[in-house]
Amino acid sequence: MTFDYAPAPESRAIVDIPPSHGLFIDGRFRAAADETVFKTVSPASEEVLSEVANAGADDVDAAVRSAREAFAGWSALPGAERAKYLFRIARLIQERSRELAVLETLDNGKPIRESRDVDLPLVAAHFFYYAGWADKLEHAGFGPAPRPVGVTAGVIPWNFPLLMLAWKVAPALATGNTMVLKPAETTPLTALLFARICQQAELPPGVLNILTGDGATGAALVAHPGVDKVAFTGSTEVGKAIARTVAGSDKRVTLELGGKAAHLVFEDAALDQAVEGIVQGIFFNQGHVCCAGSRLLVQESVADEVLAALKARMSTLRVGDPLDKNTDIGAINSAEQLARITALAEAGEAEGAERWAPSCELPSTGYWFAPTLFTGVTQAHRIAREEIFGPVLSVLTFRTPQEAVEKANNTPYGLSAGIWTEKGSRSLWLASRLRAGIVWSNTFNKFDPTSPFGGYQESGYGREGGRHGLEAYLDV
Amino acid sequence: MSSLASTASTASPAPTAAPALADVTASDAALRRFLHGLPGVDAVGLESRAAALGTRSIKTTTKAYALDLAISMIDLTTLEGADTPGKVRALCAKGRHPDPTDRETPSVAAICVYSDLVAVAREALAGSGIAVASVATAFPAGRAARSVKLADTAEAVAAGADEVDMVIDRGAFLAGRYLSVYEEILAVREACGEQAHLKVILENGELATYDNIRRASWLAMLAGADFIKTSTGKVGVNATPANTLLMLQAVRDFRAATGRQIGVKPAGGIRTAKDALKFLVLVNETAGPDWLSPRWFRFGASSLLNDLLMQRQKLGTGRYSGPDYVTVD
């Protein structure tokens, strides 16, 4: 007998998914004006989980009007009162965190281990953090009486559905704004459950409206003249379109976009932890992470050693049923995303990079991609330049710290970067030269509500999290 | 360690320092350079990896397998000033048949006692296949003249110990006198002769840093340890998932470099079946399945056994067991 872990599925009985969902406008659920719907599926099984309303222009207008009407009252509330609603919401999230985690895993495909241990704790923490700011804004360094900007629009991606919701909703509401939130087309369910949590918390109607739909819904929301601020997380391509849309208006924008993070490993690194960091950096959340360490730059003198250890470690990754508590890598979120990853991986091979993946059996239904690494990659390869947004690591080498920095910065992106070295002065030298909004030194993919997050260059602008995260929602 | 691996011997295990690494023990300076050249350990990363592996969920058939495996890996231990022949005999009986209601229950790997009680254990375990392990070398502090430590070892071996659990000279280690520590282990190794396996206790709690634990692990392996062991169980910090994970990385890397496989024994503080299973997950996903046997992995424990037995009963009957349904020894 071998020590193969028997299936350990988290029960999905904890969550009751209604067969259909309306739009959450003015505190109530209602069908889309034109009554159109779309289906959301579990990417691990392709099972249809529910039908959700597809918001059109009329619904966008209704939601923005509701948010506008609610704004006067909400922004006039004492900060301490707004805080109480957000604290209530934070507590309700904690109470219902397993339910939310299971639903997130079902709709998104991410392993329950991550939705349970990473996403949900961070979601609750984010609400707690910004709840606490609501009555302290005059001390935040944005003037003696900072005012909210008005009606805000949040457009969020499918990779961390509830966490991205928290990143938008918590600071927006804490600062006295109202919001219309558009979750991603493939992952609407936790946002809609969150709407029910808002009802339980008795959040005043219209303070938060949630519109499910596709890219057209998001575009209509961003373009709506009644929106004062847009907070978007998603692709660089869409981010640029948003920047063009708001040009010449008074709308404020924050954009959290793509990345192609360099992850630097020096010969003096704590190698076991570096390997762990590399794995965390690229395989966390199936690599559907804008700040993923997708470009591994290893000092040539230890490249063989690091690669051997990395391959051994990758061989222990458990790919499969996202609800299994022992799963490390879940399902790719959609057929479309799988096609994109597959195409880029094929391009890597076609351009001469060497492809390697551990042998692992992938489920027969659903969308799956084995953890993969490419060696012999150069900066000229597409897989070293384009964001793959999947479990695919490109491995390059460098010889000197100067070369490492030059290669690391050689990208239009600038969201995150990683460094592994045991030498403190080198670490700080590198950290100051890497053009990226987040630098993880001897760690990777760590997040915290107090810690500002956001990129340089084409990774977007503005910061979310921490005191810095308030700025985008205040009229300063 | 690829540079070492390339010159490593893949021949049968060497009795003492691996030929590939013979140079590194040539002098105090060489040994220091080697040990300080080992990759550093990031404490936060190590601990978070150990914690992450601790979230593995071990259920049903896997759990049954793992509980039995854990029982079979126990060095059932009594190391008290109040130990008597009677106490040791009771422990030996328990080790043979841990669960009197279920003869299918595996026996433990060894009974671990002080050297003056080895003969009692030897007699009590006759024919059982269970090893007698003796602590030695002025356990637990190790603060005695080398001649005393060697005499202690020789007594234990003469009385029939199959395994000797020695302590390293932490004072010498912390003072940077690595060669002295190395030579002492070599000397004890010699005193063990062909008869006894040598487990080298690093006393991680006193080494204090993970870098030291990695260095001490390599030092012990270079000196011919058959096992490296976390702790005596007599200080504040004993076996932890993180320090055991680190030692599992060390034995994995040592085998890659030299071809020699070394065992690991966490000891002290592992009291529940749940904890034991987490350690087995560490073994499985770090050193690998090759270490999943009593030959290569042990638990130094006393109260752990009863919790494993209760969990085993629960798995068999579907009912939670209680302390009255396992034996007090």
Added chain:
Amino acid sequence: MSEPLAVRKTYKLFVGGAFPRSESGRVYEVTNSRGSWRANAPLASRKDARDAVVAARKAFPRWSGATAYNRGQVLYRVAELLHDRRAQFRSEVAAAEGLSQAKADRVVDAAVDRLVWYAGWSDKVAQIAGGANPVAGPYFNLSTPEPTGVVAVLAPADSALLGLVSVLAPVLTTGNTAVVVAAERAPLPALTLAEVLATSDVPAGVVNILSGRTDELARPLAAHQDVNAIDLTGADAGLATELEVLAAENLKRVRRPAPAEDFAADPGTGRLLGFLETKTVWHPTGV
């Protein structure tokens, strides 16, 4: 003996620390506020804009890597030299803005004061814009502001010296390098400021000053992939919208024009914090 004939100054661009003519060979007529000819200014082309960006990019590592103290010293030196040439600036400002000599004097003094104010900010901005973040874990976590990079600055159209200094100094003190498009109708104070910059320890390329048609120069700058940010202060609403669209292509940070910005007023920290990127560094704490 007759009065000696005045030796007039030829106004030139300021690019990479040198004073070239426009590569296009063009000039345009600069008049005073009453419409009479005062000088010819170079009519910079898109190629001049490109050269200026190259120079600014080249200067960025050194300027952004200089100590904040050093940048403050350099800006203070600019203030000193500006003050030293106040007679010349007074006359240029008076002509450009139609001010009395006394009022022009006050404008020049205000420009000097503005530079001194921003010079002092260089080594303080990180302390108001950055800080330690108390993350829930064993990590040291610090946010620090860093300069955005190469900033294209469309200088205000109607405040040729004080406005220019007010938009340029905050860009510089935080470590950015700049390509400035001077006020189209009143470029002379800017071109003279270049002479001050050239003699006051500002490394070559840190500031580049172009005179010409804002309309012609701003588009290539807004579209330039190696420009990180653009300050549209000197653009009218229609042009600003068009430039903002162009700037979206590489997601430049855009500062939109504010109607009737009063450069005599206390500037606050808005412009100081405008072209900064927050970098957050995590490091574990353990033994």
